[in-house]
Amino acid sequence: MVLEGSSEALCPPSSLDLRQSCKKTTSSSSSPLVPASQHHDNLIINDKDPVKYGELIVLGYNGSLANGDKGRRRSRLALYKRPKANGVKPDVIHNISTPLVSKALSNKSQHSISYTLSRSHSVIVEYTHDTNTDMFQIGRSTESMIDFVVTDTSPNSQGANEGQSAQSTISRYACRIICERNPPYTTRIYAAGFDSSKNIFLGERAAKWRTSDGLMDGLTTNGVLVMHPTGGFSDDPSPGVWREISVCGNVYALRETRSAQQRGKLVENESNTLQDGSLIDLCGATLLWRMPEGLRRTPTLKQLESLRQEMNAARPQCPVGFNTLAFPSLAQREIVDKKQPWVYVNCGHVHGYHNWGFRKEKGGSGNERECPMCRRVGPYVPLWLGCEGGLYLDAGQPTHAFCPCGHVCSEKTAKCWSQIPCPHGTHAFHAACPFCGTWLTGEQGYIKLIFQGPVD
Structure with missing residues (x-):
């Protein structure tokens, strides 16, 4: 019996209840980047790898259910x-x-x-x-x-x-x-x-x-x-x-x-x-x-973590406060960090968080801000790296973000999902962010991110 850990492979379904065959591992070999509850270990009963037909990924969960993947209730199943x-x-x-x-x-x-x-x-x-x-x-x-x-x-x-x-x-x-x-x-x-x-x-x-x-x-x-x-x-x-x-x-x-x-x-x-x-x-x-x-063309969790570290190693800075920005670890998804990069989704300028620039536009929500770089007014949201690799089309650099949610992915991935109308209700269709399910807004549904490098 061989126990093989993988961020993509889940327990192979069998005649046994999947809740019995899917065992969580807490060994020290688990990646520290993701909580142990988010590791899906593939229990291989035979000496050779089983045939995998494919994987089903539920849109809107960014790699894990809110309460964690448990047994047959999960965000992804092979x-x-x-x-x-x-x-x-x-x-x-x-x-x-x-x-x-x-x-x-x-x-x-x-x-x-x-x-x-x-x-x-x-x-x-x-x-x-x-x-x-x-x-x-x-x-x-x-x-x-x-x-x-x-x-x-x-x-x-x-x-x-x-x-x-x-x-x-x-x-x-x-x-x-x-x-x-x-x-x-x-x-x-x-x-x-x-x-x-x-x-x-x-x-x-x-x-x-x-x-x-x-x-x-x-x-x-x-x-x-x-x-x-x-x-x-x-x-x-x-x-x-x-x-x-x-x-x-x-x-x-x-x-x-x-x-x-x-x-x-x-x-x-x-x-x-x-x-x-x-x-x-x-x-x-x-x-x-x-x-x-x-x-095989999509990024693994390890590759996504490597891309995150590359972005942080470039030491992007807030163009106003000049403080260094850093994307939080994949394990800290949806928890806003003080170094978190924020973006004006109508123009793509990336900043650190600041509590000013509110503008009340006619017909607007009242929560829109004016970008200090270009004066465009629009939503101002934190940026998050898309953690579900199976939703990517390629392993390209995460240079674009969906509007208005701020989930970051490769350009090819952003363009593809912005063109896909997903069903909603009985007869409506809307393009949505595949990572969180938010309906996309703006001319394209995504924006190219504009970072400022260190001034020193």
């Missing part, structure tokens, strides 16, 4: 090849009357999807074991069949409302991901997950229909939306079109509103196959899918 396949595939279709429904659904050893067409008629599709695939389930439920517990993300809260699951718009069994166990390890997403009775139940009011080949399909209440980037996520990506994924994995145009009963039009030339940079929206939280080859 999907590994299971010791034994647990995938399922459609097998037998039954057209039955209501008295037989309860009997068909009570077989907890049989996966099935039931479509209620009327009070007296249901269609039940039985699923059989598939030795060629692994299945991972995502949802709000904390039951053992859910591999990744996801709760609502609130902008600027860093997950402060993650416990308010009773008011959540995320389904208890939101979706399932099916990974082929053999190369090229194709990964596909499907709406809805199986419950404790191994059933997916689409009630009488759910959107459902017969397909052209006589089979059944349907949508979940608030839907599972997917957007695949074009051009390659690590190369020169541009946003794709948001689509809805059905229970059977078919691709549809968006409904008029998120929970409308009328489905969108079938998009035949697109698929439910995830690619590097695919976004998955569960109506309350948005997940980013990263593939192993894409993750």
Whole structure:
């Protein structure tokens, strides 16, 4: 048995509860830059490394949930090849009357999807074991069949409302991901997950229909939306079109509103196959899918710390107070330090903190400041280094910051995320900072930082 620590790799999912297989380490080999609770150790049972299908990263948490990553409730999860396949595939279709429904659904050893067409008629599709695939389930439920517990993300809260699951718009069994166990390890997403009775139940009011080949399909209440980037996520990506994924994995145009009963039009030339940079929206939280080859181009925590030290070694100074500025350690994220650099987000001039320059602009918030360097008026916020490496497109120098939150990353990363509209509510879309979820403002949504070097 080999215990390998990694800031990117989490415990490989298995038939055991992830809460039992994910062990925290507090050994002296852990990096002092990040609290031990933020280290995700990869317990490798075999002599060779397991196959990693990819990683899911929840947008808005910057590397860790507010109360720490615990078991299956975390901000990032890697999907590994299971010791034994647990995938399922459609097998037998039954057209039955209501008295037989309860009997068909009570077989907890049989996966099935039931479509209620009327009070007296249901269609039940039985699923059989598939030795060629692994299945991972995502949802709000904390039951053992859910591999990744996801709760609502609130902008600027860093997950402060993650416990308010009773008011959540995320389904208890939101979706399932099916990974082929053999190369090229194709990964596909499907709406809805199986419950404790191994059933997916689409009630009488759910959107459902017969397909052209006589089979059944349907949508979940608030839907599972997917957007695949074009051009390659690590190369020169541009946003794709948001689509809805059905229970059977078919691709549809968006409904008029998120929970409308009328489905969108079938998009035949697109698929439910995830690619590097695919976004998955569960109506309350948005997940980013990263593939192993894409993750190799992103910075590790060690590299981000090195970049932080390089910026501090340049001894940037406040152009007014002439005091030396320093980005706080990654472990001190969201805790303002007295040496913290601050920025005027409308112009990019970096200063130390000062409590003057307030301007009350017409229609403004009353908290805007006038930059002493260029006299432009706008928000004045502390700068934070983006700590979740999986959200980066490259390991470039952190030279740009999102507006108005002040999260710093590479230029390529800032440009990409500023162009991606993420779902909000039932039919609205807004570009947002991937590190905290704040809606972006200004002409571009980001600003190039202007530092002043030491005068001595």
